[in-house]
Each structure stands twice: as C-alpha cells, then as structure tokens.
Amino acid sequence: MANDLARWQFATTSVYHFLFVPVTIGLAFLVAILETAWYRTDNPDYKRMTRFFGTLLLINVAIGVVTGLVQEFEFGMNWSTYSRFVGGVFGAPLAMEGLAAFFLESTFLGLWLFGWDRLPKRVHLATIWAVSLGSVLSALFILVANSWMQHPVGYKMNKAGQPVLNNVWALFVNPTFVWGYAHVILASLITGALVMLAVSAWYLRKGQHTDSFYRTAKVALIVLIPTIVIQLSVGNQLGVIETHYQPMKIAAAEGQWNSCKPCSFSAIQTGGFSQSDQNANKIIPIPHLLSVLATGTWGGGVTGLNQLQAQYQQRYGPGNYIPNVAIQYWSMRVMAYLATLILLFALWGGYLLVRGKLRTARVFLWLGIWAVVTPFLMNTAGWLLTESGRQPWIVQGLQKTVNANSPSVSATDIWISLSAFVLVYIVLGATDLVLMLRYSRRGLAQAEAEAAEPSAGAGAPAPALTY
Amino acid sequence: MQLHTIWFIIIVALWIGFFVLEGFDFGVGMLHRFVGRDETGQRVAINTIGPWWDGNEVWLIVAGASMFAAFPGWYATMFSALYLALVLVLAALMFRGVSFEYRGKRHDARWRDVWSWALTIASALIPLLIGVALGDLLNGLPINQQHDFTGNFGDLLAGYGLMTGVTLLVLCLLQGATFLALRTTGDIRDRAHAAGLRIGAVAVVVNIAWVVWTLVVIGGGTVPEPTQIFGLIAVIFATVLAGTAQDGWAFAASSFGIAAAIGQIFISLYPSVMVSSTNAAYNLTVNNVASGHYALIVMTIVAVLFFPIVLLYQGWSFHVFRGRITAPPASAETPGAAGQAATGRLSTAGPSGGSTSS
Numbered sequence: 001m002a003n004d005l006a007r008w009q010f011a012t013t014s015v016y017h018f019l020f021v022p023v024t025i026g027l028a029f030l031v032a033i034l035e036t037a038w039y040r041t042d043n044p045d046y047k048r049m050t051r052f053f054g055t056l057l058l059i060n061v062a063i064g065v066v067t068g069l070v071q072e073f074e075f076g077m078n079w080s081t082y083s084r085f086v087g088g089v090f091g092a093p094l095a096m097e098g099l100a101a102f103f104l105e106s107t108f109l110g111l112w113l114f115g116w117d118r119l120p121k122r123v124h125l126a127t128i129w130a131v132s133l134g135s136v137l138s139a140l141f142i143l144v145a146n147s148w149m150q151h152p153v154g155y156k157m158n159k160a161g162q163p164v165l166n167n168v169w170a171l172f173v174n175p176t177f178v179w180g181y182a183h184v185i186l187a188s189l190i191t192g193a194l195v196m197l198a199v200s201a202w203y204l205r206k207g208q209h210t211d212s213f214y215r216t217a218k219v220a221l222i223v224l225i226p227t228i229v230i231q232l233s234v235g236n237q238l239g240v241i242e243t244h245y246q247p248m249k250i251a252a253a254e255g256q257w258n259s260c261k262p263c264s265f266s267a268i269q270t271g272g273f274s275q276s277d278q279n280a281n282k283i284i285p286i287p288h289l290l291s292v293l294a295t296g297t298w299g300g301g302v303t304g305l306n307q308l309q310a311q312y313q314q315r316y317g318p319g320n321y322i323p324n325v326a327i328q329y330w331s332m333r334v335m336a337y338l339a340t341l342i343l344l345f346a347l348w349g350g351y352l353l354v355r356g357k358l359r360t361a362r363v364f365l366w367l368g369i370w371a372v373v374t375p376f377l378m379n380t381a382g383w384l385l386t387e388s389g390r391q392p393w394i395v396q397g398l399q400k401t402v403n404a405n406s407p408s409v410s411a412t413d414i415w416i417s418l419s420a421f422v423l424v425y426i427v428l429g430a431t432d433l434v435l436m437l438r439y440s441r442r443g444l445a446q447a448e449a450e451a452a453e454p455s456a457g458a459g460a461p462a463p464a465l466t467y
Numbered sequence: 468m469q470l471h472t473i474w475f476i477i478i479v480a481l482w483i484g485f486f487v488l489e490g491f492d493f494g495v496g497m498l499h500r501f502v503g504r505d506e507t508g509q510r511v512a513i514n515t516i517g518p519w520w521d522g523n524e525v526w527l528i529v530a531g532a533s534m535f536a537a538f539p540g541w542y543a544t545m546f547s548a549l550y551l552a553l554v555l556v557l558a559a560l561m562f563r564g565v566s567f568e569y570r571g572k573r574h575d576a577r578w579r580d581v582w583s584w585a586l587t588i589a590s591a592l593i594p595l596l597i598g599v600a601l602g603d604l605l606n607g608l609p610i611n612q613q614h615d616f617t618g619n620f621g622d623l624l625a626g627y628g629l630m631t632g633v634t635l636l637v638l639c640l641l642q643g644a645t646f647l648a649l650r651t652t653g654d655i656r657d658r659a660h661a662a663g664l665r666i667g668a669v670a671v672v673v674n675i676a677w678v679v680w681t682l683v684v685i686g687g688g689t690v691p692e693p694t695q696i697f698g699l700i701a702v703i704f705a706t707v708l709a710g711t712a713q714d715g716w717a718f719a720a721s722s723f724g725i726a727a728a729i730g731q732i733f734i735s736l737y738p739s740v741m742v743s744s745t746n747a748a749y750n751l752t753v754n755n756v757a758s759g760h761y762a763l764i765v766m767t768i769v770a771v772l773f774f775p776i777v778l779l780y781q782g783w784s785f786h787v788f789r790g791r792i793t794a795p796p797a798s799a800e801t802p803g804a805a806g807q808a809a810t811g812r813l814s815t816a817g818p819s820g821g822s823t824s825s
Contacts, residue, residue, distance in 0.1 A: 062568035065521065066561040072531055073553055076546025083546075084614070087539020088758035092766055095536035098529035099773040106525050107777075107784050110518035118787060164759035406547035408616040417554040424558050428565055435572050467513050467571050 005414040006078040006405045009421065011387070013070050015380050016425050020064035022379055025139060025185065026192015027057040028132040032125075033219055039125045045212045052444055053196060053216070054128075056436060058113065063432050065106070070421065078414065082394055082404035089155050089165045090145050097141030105134025139184055147177035149395045150386070151245040163398060176245060179238040180386075186231040187382065190342070191375035193224035197349075199440050201368035204359060209444055214359055217368075221349045221358075228343045235339070236293060242389075243294045243302065246396060248312075248321060249389030250294055251305045252328035255280055261301030265289030268333070273326040278306075316397070323391045331381040331388070338374045338381075345371060470763040471753040474537035475740070477770060479733040481533060482601075483726045485526035486594075486635065487642070490725050491718075492520040494643015496563065496590025500583060502647055502658040506576075507794045509583060513567065515650040518788045520567065522781055524560075536766055540614055540756030541740045548608055548616030549600050552623055556596045563589035594639045595632040599623065601732050602631025606684055607744035614751055627684050631732070634677040638725045640666045641705060645721045649714040652793050660710050663717065667706025674702050674724070685735045694734060698727025 031054050038046035072094070075083050083091075108130035115124055148154075154170030155163040171177070200217035203209055243250040255266060257278040264285040272280025291300040303311075305322050312321035345367065352358040394401040499512035516523075534542040546553060562585045570582035606627040609618040644663035648656050678695045691699075701724035708717035736742070740756060743749035757763065 058568055059572070062565045065524075066564040069528065069560055069564075070557050072528060073546060073557060075535065076531075076542045077550050077553055078547075080543035080547035080615070083535065083543040084540050087535050087542060088762050091532065091536030091539055091542070091758065092762055092769075095529065095532040095766060096769050096773075098525060098532045099769060099777065102525045102528055103522060103777045103781065107522035107781050110521055111784050111787065114518040114788060158759065165762040165765065166759075168761075168765045406543075406550075406615075407613075408547050409550050413550050416551065420554055420558055424561055428561065431565070431569060435569065439572065467510060467517050467567055 002409060002411040002414055003402055003405045005411055005418060006409070007401065009078060009414060009418045010074060012418070013067065013074065013421055013425075014387075015383065016429070017064070017067040017071055018379055018383055019376055020060055020067065021139070022184075022188035022191035022375065023060045023195055024057065024064045025132075025135045025188035026190070027053060027060065027195060028128070028135045028192075029189060030192050030196055030219065030223065031057055032128045032132045033223075034216070035125050035128050037215075037219075039121060045215060048444070049212055049216050050128075053199075054112075055439060056195075056199070058109075059432060059435050059439065061109065063428055066428075067425070077417075078406055078409060079394075079404050080406035080408070082399065085162055085399055085404070086395060089152075089163050089171075090148060092165060092168065093141045093144040093148075093171065097138050097145075101134050101138035101141060103134075105131055105138060108134065136185060139188070140181060143181045143184060144171050144174070144177050146386075147171075147174045147180055149393075150180075150242075150390060151176040152395055152398055163395075175241050179234060179241050182234050183231070183238050183382075186227050186234060187375070187379055189223055189227045190231060191379065193220040193227065194342070194372050194375050196220040197224065198369050198372035201365040202440065205362060205365045205369070210359060212444075217358060218353060221346065221353055224342075225346045225350050228339065228346050232339060232343060235335070237296075239293055240296045246389065247303055248305070248308050248323060249328065249385070251302060251308060252323050252325045252389060253332040253385060254290055254294070254302070255325055255329045256290070256302055256304050257306055258304035259301060259307050260304065261291070262288050262299040263290035263294070263302045265293065269329075273329065275322065319392065319400075321392060323389050327384055327388045331385040334381040335378045335385065338378050342371065342374055342378075470760065470767065471537075471757045472738075473767065474533070474757070474763060475733070475737060475753050478530060478533050478537065479730060481526055481530035482733070483729045485523070485530055486639075486725050486729050487722045488523035488526060489520070490594070490639045490642035490722075491646035492516045492523055492643075493590040493594050493639040494641065495647060496586045496643070497640055498643050498647060498659070498662060500587055502644075502651075502655050502662060504654075504658075506579065508655055510571070511651060511655055511792050511794050512647060513570070513586075515647060515792055517567070518784060521564075522784065524564070533766075537758055537763060538740060538753065538756045539758060541751055544610060544614045544616060544741055544751055544756075545600075545604070548610070548618075549603070549623060551620050552596050552600060556593055559589040559592040559596070562586075563593065590639075591636060595636045598632030598635030599628040601635075601729070602628035604741050605631075605681075605732055605736050607742035609745050610741065610743035610749050610751070611745060612749050614749070614756070617745065627680055630677055630680055634673050634728060635725070637666065637670045637673050638702070638721070638728060641670045641702070641709075641721045642718075642725055645705060645709055645714065645718040648709070649718045650791055652791050655794070656714075663709030664706065667702070667709050670702050670724075671699075671706055674699055674728070677728075681731065681735065692731065692734070694727050694731045698724050698731065701727060 031050055034046055034050040034053060037043070038050055108127045111119065112124065112127040112131060115127060119127065148171055151174060152163065153174050154165060154167040156166050158164045196216055197220035200213040200220060203213040204217060239250060254263075255269060255272045256263065257272070264282075264287045266280065266282045267284035267286055269280040269282045271277055272282075288298055290302060291298060294300065294302050305325070309321055313319065345364075348364060349358065349368070352361045352364055358364070390396060392400050392402065394404045495512055495516050499509050503509035503512040531542070531546075534545070566582040566586040566589070570579055570586070573579075600623075603623055603625065606625055608616060609622055611617050641663065644659050644666050647659035648663060651659060678691055678699060681695070682691060701720045705717050705720035705724055708720060711717070738752050738754065739750045740753060741751040743751075758766075
C-alpha cells in the first residue's frame with residue numbers, strides 16, 4: 001500500500017513538474033533568440049517581445065523551480081531504500097546538476113530580470129543565454145541520472161551488494177542517455193515554439209500588434225519545423241536503443257505478446273492488453289513497420305512479452321516482469337500520432353510563411369492556438385512510456401520498485417503528503433494558468449509600461465522595483 | 468585528510484552558505500510587511516532580495532544533493548525520518564517561491580495581501596522547521612540498526628530541536644533586519660534599525676539559552692566551544708551596531724553569528740552525522756554512510772572546478788545590484804512618516820505610489 005502510494009506520488013509530482021520544465025527550456029532559448037535579434041537590429045519590437053515572452057517565462061520558471069524541489073527531496077523521503085542503495089552512483093549527477101546548472105540558471109535569471117537598466121546591452125544578452133545554458137545543462141544531468149535507472153552502466157557491485165561508481169564517463173555516453181537527452185531537448189524546443197506560436201496566433205487573429213507578433217510567429221515556426229522533423233527520427237532511434245536494452249518496454253508498447261519476424265505494426269487495436277487477454281483485435285495492421293521502428297531493419301525480429309517473461313524469470317527468479325501494456329501501447333501512440341500531426345501542421349505553416357500568407361491564414365492561426373495543448377500531452381505520454389515501461393524495476397535489473405520505498409514512512413504519511421502536494425499543485429497550477437492567460441492577453445501594455453517605468457531616476461544607483 | 472571528512476566540510480559549508488544567504492531572504496520575507504508599511508514600502512523591501520533569493524535557495528538544493536551523492540545513507544535516513552516536517556518545508560518553499568513572482572502580477576490589493584502573507588508565513592516556517600531538523604540530528608532520533616527511523620512525528624518535536632528552530636528563526640530575523648538597513652534608505656531603513664535592535668536583544672538571550680542547551684546535549688562539560696563564544700559575540704555586536712549607521716558591520720556580524728550557529732551544530736555532530744537515540748552503536752557516521760572512494764574523487768574534482776566559478780558569478784551578481792534601494796519618487800517626495808501616520812495602516816490597501824494620500 002505504502003509502495004503504491006509512493007509510486008502515485010512520484011508519478012503525480014513528476015508529471016506535473018514536467019509540464020513546466022520543457023516550457024522553461026524552450027522559452028528560455030526562444031527569448032534568448034528574440035533578445036539577440038534586438039541586440040543585432042536595435043528594432044524596439046524585438047525588445048518588447050523579449051520582455052513580453054520573458055515574463056511568461058518567469059511565471060513559468062517560478063513554478064518549475066519549486067516543483068523541482070519536491071522531486072529532489074522525494075528520493076530521500078519516499079525512496080530511502082533506493083537512495084541508500086544507488087546514491088553512490090545516482091547522487092553524483094544530481095549534485096553536479098545543482099553545482100553546474102541550477103546556480104547558473106537562477107543567478108543569471110536574477111541578473112537578467114533586474115539588470116535591464118544596469119547592465120550593458122551585450123552583457124544583458126549574455127545573461128539570458130546563460131539562463132538558457134543552465135536550463136539545458138540541468139536537463140543533461142537529470143537525464144544522465146534517469147538513464148542510469150533505465151540502463152545502468154559505469155558501476156561495479158561491492159561486497160555489500162551495492163552498485164559503486166567506477167566509470168563516470170560511461171554515464172555520459174550511455175546510449176540511453178545520448179538519445180534520450182536529444183529527445184527531451186527537442187521536445188522542449190517544440191513545446192516552447194508551440195507556446196510562442198499560440199500566443200502570436202491569438203494576437204494575429206485579433207489583429208492586434210500584428211507586426212510584433214508576426215515576427216514571433218515566424219521565429220516560432222522557424223524553430224518548430226526542423227525540430228519536429230529531427231524529433232521524429234530521434235524518437236525512432238530511441239525506440240531502437242530501448243528495444244536493445246529494455247526489450248520489455250518496447251514489446252509492451254507494441255502489445256507484442258509473442259515473438260515475430262518480420263513484425264507488423266498495430267496502428268490501433270482493441271483488447272490484447274493483459275496476460276489473460278493476449279489476442280488483440282488489430283484494426284489497422286501495417287506490415288513490416290514494427291520491424292523498421294524497433295530494429296531499424298526491414299525484416300528484423302521483435303521478441304514477444306511471453307518469451308521475455310520466460311527469459312527474465314530464468315535470470316532474475318520468479319515474478320512478473322511485464323509492465324502495464326495498455327499504458328505502454330497508448331502512450332506510444334499518443335506521442336507518435338500527435339507528433340505526426342504537428343509535423344504536418346508545421347509544414348503547412350512553413351508553406352504559408354514562404355508564400356507570405358501566414359498573417360491572414362485564419363484557419364491555421366486558429367489551429368495554432370489550440371495546438372499548444374499537444375506538446376503537454378506528448379511530453380506526459382513520453383514519460384509514462386519511459387517510466388512505466390521500466391517497471392517492475394526501479395533500476396533495470398538491479399532493484400525492483402517494490403523493494404525501494406522508505407520502510408519508516410507509512411501509508412498514512414504518504415496520504416497526508418500526497419493530498420498536501422495535490423492541493424498545493426492545484427492552487428499553484430490554477431494561479432499559474434490564470435496569470436499566463438491574463439498576461440498573454442493583456443501583458444503587452446504592461447510590458448511596455450514596465451519598460452518605460454523610470455528606475456528611481458536616470459543614473460541613480462538604485463535598482464528598479466522589478467517585483 | 469580523508470575524503471569523507473572533506474565532503475563533510477563541503478556539506479557544512481553549503482549549509483552555512485544557505486543560512487547566511489537565505490537567512491536574510493527569510494528575514495526580509497518575515498519583516499517586509501512591518502518595515503514597509505505601504506505598498507511601495509513593501510515592494511522596496513522585497514526588491515532588496517529580488518535578484519538573489521532564487522540563487523540563494525540553490526545552496527539548499529546543492530546541500531541536499533551533495534548529501535545524496537557523498538553520504539547516501541545520511542540523505543536516505545534524514546529525509547525519510549523527517550518526512551512530515553519536510554512536507555511542510557516543501558509546501559512553504561513552494562508558496563514562498565511563487566509569491567515573489569505572483570504578488571505583483573495583478574493590481575489588486577487583496578491579491579497582493581494574500582501573496583504577501585504567504586511570503587511572511589513561509590519565510591518563518593522554513594528556517595524554523597529546518598532548524599528543528601538540524602537540532603534533531605544532534606539530539607538524536609530513534610534509529611535502528613538498519614539506519615531506519617522507528618519513531619513518529621512527535622519524536623521530531625523534541626525540546627532541543629524546537630529550541631534550535633527558534634534560534635535559527637530569530638537569527639534569520641536579525642539577518643533580515645540588518646540586511647534591510649544595509650539596502651534601503653529613509654523610513655524603511657529607520658524601521659529596520661529599530662527592528663534590528665529589538666530582535667537583536669531577543670537573539671542574544673535565545674542564543675545564550677541555546678548554547679547552554681547544546682552543551683547539555685553534547686555532554687562535553689561546561690566550557691563553551693570557541694565557535695559558540697565567537698558566535699555569541701558576533702550576535703551581540705550585530706545587536707549593538709543594528710541601531711547605528713554601521714549597517715555593513717552589523718550585517719557582517721549577524722552573518723558571522725548565523726554561520727557560527729550552523730557550524731556549531733555540525734562540529735558537535737562530527738564524526739557522526741545523525742545520532743541514534745536508540746543505541747549509540749547505530750549512529751550514522753561519515754564512515755558508515757559514505758559513497759565509494761571513486762565517486763568521492765569525481766565529486767571532489769567537479770566541486771573544485773565549479774565552486775570557484777559559482778562564487779565568482781554569484782559575487783558578481785551581488786556586486787551589480789549593490790546599491791541601496793530608494794522608493795520611487797512619488798512616495799519619496801511626500802513627507803513619508805507624517806503622511807503614513809495620517810493614513811495609518813490602511814494605506815496598504817491603497818494603490819501604489821501614494822498619489823492620493825490626503
């Protein structure tokens with residue numbers, strides 16, 4: 001019971017946290033681009049847009065940072081057996097993240113926010129790039145840690161039966177990490193671009209500040225088109241890597257109960273999601289596609305769940321080693337199908353942009369406003385696929401989730417904390433959403449007023465009242 | 468020196484950095500409603516820490532992550548033992564963190580009041596609860612042979628832990644008052660001076676009581692340790708200087724006082740990192756909870772590479788925003804104290820700038 005609740009809590013807080021993280025990473029990069037454009041061209045439009053999207057970024061960073069604190073504390077609070085067991089390997093990238101990334105991100109965010117009138121233009125531009133670098137680095141270290149749970153490397157077992165780090169470099173060249181990191185950074189850029197596009201599209205449809213928001217729509221599309229194209233192939237490659245290191249994860253994602261060669265892809269199916277109901281009604285099977293997706297070859301074979309289960313039982317002893325097939329199957333499809341739609345949408349936008357019709361393309365702009373929902377669905381689905389697919393392991397092959405929670409923390413304790421976090425998250429999330437929407441709609445005037453506000457007299461040593 | 472010991476010292480340094488830096492953030496958070504009596508005054512107070520509080524908070528994150536990396540057993544036992552207390556700390560950290568950003572995002576007096584109170588309460592809860600936690604490390608908690616906590620929430624609230632929490636809360640208040648005096652002008656600075664004197668007097672008394680209690684807990688005799696004496700002298704200095712124009716020295720003395728208090732807790736602990744009240748043989752020590760040698764070497768290299776850089780750019784950030792903050796002209800031109808005396812405390816509900824003050 002306590003274990004299940006601890007899992008629910010970690011899943012809830014992680015999914016929630018990761019609604020904000022990709023927006024931060026993506027928007028920090030895009031705001032840096034806007035400020036660079038201002039620096040290069042001296043066009044005040046770019047400065048206004050930098051401040052406008054900068055404020056959206058800040059509202060979002062505030063909640064991303066505080067929910068990240070919960071994540072860091074949770075390992076020790078809810079998963080003390082895990083922390084004790086793997087801390088000698090897993091803790092290192094976390095500490096590196098704090099030292100190399102969090103200090104950078106937060107210190108320079110302060111400098112950027114408060115430094116508008118106090119730093120030379122060039123230095124101010126450098127601060128937002130430092131923020132962007134910090135956000136990208138923090139993702140790097142946390143994914144090094146996460147990838148180690150998916151595919152542990154660079155360790156040996158000591159006499160007490162605990163993994164001990166013996167090659168730190170291996171953690172950073174772990175193929176699961178390399179491809180997973182690329183996947184997450186691209187997903188973040190896509191998220192940021194779709195947020196920027198949605199806000200811009202809203203203004204373009206309203207016919208307000210169209211010159212400014214045409215520029216940002218353009219920047220968003222220019223970032224979106226290549227990233228979504230690359231993302232589809234990176235995601236595909238990550239699938240091949242995972243087929244190799246975590247075959248259960250991919251077999252479950254395809255609902256493939258028995259080995260096949262070559263393998264057809266089930267585009268959509270009903271049934272076939274549990275051991276007692278293995279016969280799926282595959283509504284649209286596509287020959288050879290699964291072989292291509294999972295192995296990168298035309299006729300490659302995929303080992304089925306039943307065969308893997310037998311292998312694992314032989315290797316690790318009795319137990320159920322099959323993750324939740326329905327979660328795997330549907331999260332994979334949500335991610336892949338939405339990504340395909342976004343690809344088509346982005347190409348359509350590119351076409352409109354080239355033809356000079358973007359400003360007045362009402363249907364496209366309407367879709368652009370609503371497309372902002374999709375990256376959040378894809379990001380959540382992606383993490384469900386990755387983490388639920390790792391089950392029953394907390395660290396693949398080394399420790400089971402069921403053995404990893406804190407013995408001293410009772411189900412009652414977790415009920416209290418889970419309710420508290422959910423309550424706080426609802427309050428914060430609702431506030432955040434209201435502020436983001438409000439500011440998106442009215443903020444431009446405010447951004448201009450703020451930009452014009454005298455900072456206690458020109459040349460005075462006092463910093464402006466920013467908060 | 469052994470790597471274990473080096474990492475223990477690094478972690479102590481991180482905790483000290485956290486309390487010195489976030490100490491004034493918490494203090495300002497607790498005091499901003501009282502030294503800044505109108506909206507402008509509150510904004511001035513909050514903006515004294517505006518560019519820095521986020522970076523200061525990272526000291527806590529890195530302290531926690533370093534414990535995880537260097538002493539996984541310590542991190543595991545401490546964080547799971549303090550479970551419900553940490554839930555409260557996290558909730559407070561969350562509300563405080565967003566309050567800065569959310570408070571000014573709507574021009575609505577009630578909205579601002581809500582977030583302003585959230586900032587005040589959260590800023591008090593965090594040092595209090597973390598203080599309780601640090602006191603518990605030294606005072607001892609029921610911990611079994613497997614290093615698992617066997618007590619309940621009530622065990623966390625032992626007298627010495629509570630006393631440590633109150634001490635750190637008061638020291639953070641002093642830190643905030645001396646910091647506000649250093650960073651503001653006019654009425655706000657005057658009120659910060661007055662607050663500093665009163666808080667300082669309380670801090671001296673509380674600190675003496677805490678030092679005595681600590682001596683009892685560690686049972687090492689009746690002679691106070693040098694850290695305790697110097698820390699106490701620093702707090703007295705900070706109090707004496709708090710009412711004077713020596714704002715820089717008062718703040719420096721207060722910082723030294725809080726650093727000494729944190730340092731003392733860990734010095735008394737070493738070589739243990741958590742005391743078991745069940746059986747001294749079950750104490751967690753730097754030796755029985757540390758990571759492997761290789762991991763510690765890697766972490767040491769990373770720390771040697773990155774720490775100087777972090778100190779450099781955080782120092783630069785402090786340098787960039789070093790000036791005193793003055794209220795915007797609109798309210799500065801009105802005869803501040805008199806105008807506020809006339810409108811009374813209700814002026815918090817009015818629009819910013821005080822342009823309509825009668």
